[in-house]
Amino acid sequence: MGYKVKVGLSNKHLHLQKDHLxxxxxxxxxxxxxxxxxxxxxxxxxxxxxxxGPKGTLKGIRVLGPVRPETQVELAMTDxxxxxxxxxxxxxxxxEGTPGCKLIGPCGEVELDHGVIIAWRHVHLNPEQAAEAGVxxxxxxxxxxxxxxxxxxxxxxxxxxxxxxxxxxxxxxxGNAAGCGPDAVAEIIK
Amino acid sequence: MGYKVKVGLSNKHLHLQKDHLxxxxxxxxxxxxxxxxxxxxxxxxxxxxxxxGPKGTLKGIRVLGPVRPETQVELAMTDxxxxxxxxxxxxxxxxEGTPGCKLIGPCGEVELDHGVIIAWRHVHLNPEQAAEAGVxxxxxxxxxxxxxxxxxxxxxxxxxxxxxxxxxxxxxxxGNAAGCGPDAVAEIIK
Numbered sequence: 440m441g442y443k444v445k446v447g448l449s450n451k452h453l454h455l456q457k458d459h460l461x462x463x464x465x466x467x468x469x470x471x472x473x474x475x476x477x478x479x480x481x482x483x484x485x486x487x488x489x490x491x492g493p494k495g496t497l498k499g500i501r502v503l504g505p506v507r508p509e510t511q512v513e514l515a516m517t518d519x520x521x522x523x524x525x526x527x528x529x530x531x532x533x534x535e536g537t538p539g540c541k542l543i544g545p546c547g548e549v550e551l552d553h554g555v556i557i558a559w560r561h562v563h564l565n566p567e568q569a570a571e572a573g574v575x576x577x578x579x580x581x582x583x584x585x586x587x588x589x590x591x592x593x594x595x596x597x598x599x600x601x602x603x604x605x606x607x608x609x610x611x612x613x614g615n616a617a618g619c620g621p622d623a624v625a626e627i628i629k
Numbered sequence: 630m631g632y633k634v635k636v637g638l639s640n641k642h643l644h645l646q647k648d649h650l651x652x653x654x655x656x657x658x659x660x661x662x663x664x665x666x667x668x669x670x671x672x673x674x675x676x677x678x679x680x681x682g683p684k685g686t687l688k689g690i691r692v693l694g695p696v697r698p699e700t701q702v703e704l705a706m707t708d709x710x711x712x713x714x715x716x717x718x719x720x721x722x723x724x725e726g727t728p729g730c731k732l733i734g735p736c737g738e739v740e741l742d743h744g745v746i747i748a749w750r751h752v753h754l755n756p757e758q759a760a761e762a763g764v765x766x767x768x769x770x771x772x773x774x775x776x777x778x779x780x781x782x783x784x785x786x787x788x789x790x791x792x793x794x795x796x797x798x799x800x801x802x803x804g805n806a807a808g809c810g811p812d813a814v815a816e817i818i819k
Contacts, residue, residue, distance in 0.1 A: 516805035517707050528777055528808065560778075587718055588750075589783035590806075609806075615706035616780075616799075616806035618718065 442572035444562055446584065446623035447477055447606040448614040451500055451514045453488065453542070454507040463488055463544025470504040477606045478563060480505070490514075491541040494523025509534060510542075512555045515610040519557060529556040530596060561596040562607045562627065569599035572627050576600055582607060582625040588618030591628065632762035634752055636774065636813035637667055637796040638804040642691050643678065643702040643732070650696055653678055653734025660694040667796045668753060670695070680704075681731040684713025699724060700732075702745045705800040709747060719746040720786060751786040752797045752817065759789035762817050766790055772797060772815040778808030781818065 460468055470484040484504045490497040490512060497518055511534060519526040524538050539551035562582065569575060578597040584590050592613065607625045609617070617623070650658055660674040674694045680687040680702060687708055701724060709716040714728050729741035752772065759765060768787040774780050782803065797815045799807070807813070 515707070516808075517705070517801060520805075587784065591781035591783070592806075593779035593781070594777065611707060612802045612805035615710075615802035616782075618706075 441583070441626040441628050442568075443624050443626050444564070444568075444572075444582075444605050444607050446614070446619055446625050447608050448619060448621075448623075449513065449558060449608050449610050451490075451497060451512075451518045451611070452483075452503050453490070453500060453512040454503050454510065456508060456510045457506045459510045459542065459549045460506055462547040462549050463542060465546045468546075470502060470506070472504065476503070477604050479602055479604055486544075489543040490522065491543060492519075492522030492524040495521055497522055510549070510551060510554050512540060512542075512551070513558045513610075514555065515612040516557055517612050519555065524555055526555045526557050528559050530559045530561070531556075558608065558610060559596050560592055560594075560607075560609045560613060561598050562605075562625070563603035564597065564599040564605050565603055566599065566601065568605045569597070573629065574599065574627065581628040583628055584617040584619060584623060584625045586618050586623075588616065590617040592617075592625075631773070631816040631818050632758075633814050633816050634754070634758075634762075634772075634795050634797050636804070636809055636815050637798050638809060638813075639703065639748060639798050639800050640691070641680075641687060641704045641708045641801070642673075642693050643680070644693050644697045644700065646698060646700045647696045649700045649732070649739045652737040652739050653732060655736045658736075660692060660696070662694065666693070667794050669792055669794055676734075679733040680712065681733060682709075682712030682714040685711055687712055700739070700741060700744050702730060702732075702741070703748045703800075704745065705802040706747055707802050709745065714745055716745045716747050718749050720749045720751070721746075748798065748800060749786055750782055750784075750797075750799045750803060751788050752795075752815070753793035754787065754789040754795050755793055756789065756791065758795045759787070763819065764789065764817065771818040773818055774807040774809060774813060774815050776808050776813075778806065780807040782807075782815075
């Protein structure tokens with residue numbers, strides 16, 4: 440039996456850099472925590488923005504805090520296609536060569552020239568969990584999810600270290616393809 | 630190496646029974662073929678309808694012909710959730726106990742009390758293909774799709790016989806989760 444990790448379904452969301460937050464929500468604005476997420480120090484914010492692509496708009500998309508060095512929009516492929524953006528599958532923070540979009544907040548708009556990605560599916564593990572699972576940061580593993588739509592996801596990135604906490608991150612397309620409910624669990628297969 | 634079959638991505642669509650076609654498009658109306666699909670005798674029609682759920686509307690959803698004994702709406706889970714319908718994963722034609730929705734056509738509306746499903750992923754094979762693949766109608770197999778988002782879909786239904794032609798049917802959630810382009814191919818794993 441492989442090591443088991445709870446599944447966190449990532450709905451479309453974005454991270455903002457400080458100057459973009461200022462433009463969208465007003466100079467000196469600070470994000471309001473709605474609730475913490477599993478990864479240490481991160482949270483779902485109360486704030487939402489509209490994401491505009493060549494073919495449409497995704498309205499009211501949640502911002503995750505805290506602010507980051509660079510704005511990053513994370514969509515499922517279904518979302519990206521719906522607004523006409525051909526987004527690549529990328530690891531968080533690897534934004535070179537990615538497409539942009541327009542962001543609309545209550546106080547202003549930002550025209551991004553890059554930053555839209557489909558997140559490369561990954562599993563967060565703290566050092567103890569990684570040791571127990573027998574994997575290390577940057578390993579590539581497979582994950583099996585049981586159920587009516589049982590699936591094995593290959594090419595899953597391990598992100599292990601002090602800033603991580605046991606959780607598989609897959610997007611809504613992947614979660615739906617696997618029939619994941621809120622209590623889904625994945626087994627690491629090496 | 631397992632037997633390889635091309636992947637057909639099913640976008641949301643519906644099949645109509647005769648009296649519903651009459652209500653939506655007018656008495657005695659006949660569907661207009663836009664183009665044949667891979668499965669023998671079936672086609673994408675020119676006609677489109679709006680699909681309405683408790684939380685929203687999917688506009689301009691394509692009808693597949695010919696007419697069938699019973700109206701059936703096939704959505705991806707992402708689509709179903711977007712309009713507030715909790716649709717079950719079902720084999721085509723197994724509509725007992727499924728939720729309904731409202732259909733709006735140019736000439737009228739139909740309030741379905743059942744018929745909305747998420748199609749159980751399946752592989753169509755003609756008798757020769759089934760023999761070559763070493764499977765038979767109603768078998769359950771796994772399918773592996775290669776690529777950046779390589780995946781193994783377990784619990785895939787085989788539909789084999791004279792009315793079928795080699796093609797894997799997965800929905801847009803599954804296709805996106807597997808990163809499938811238009812030329813995707815799946816390998817049958819028994």
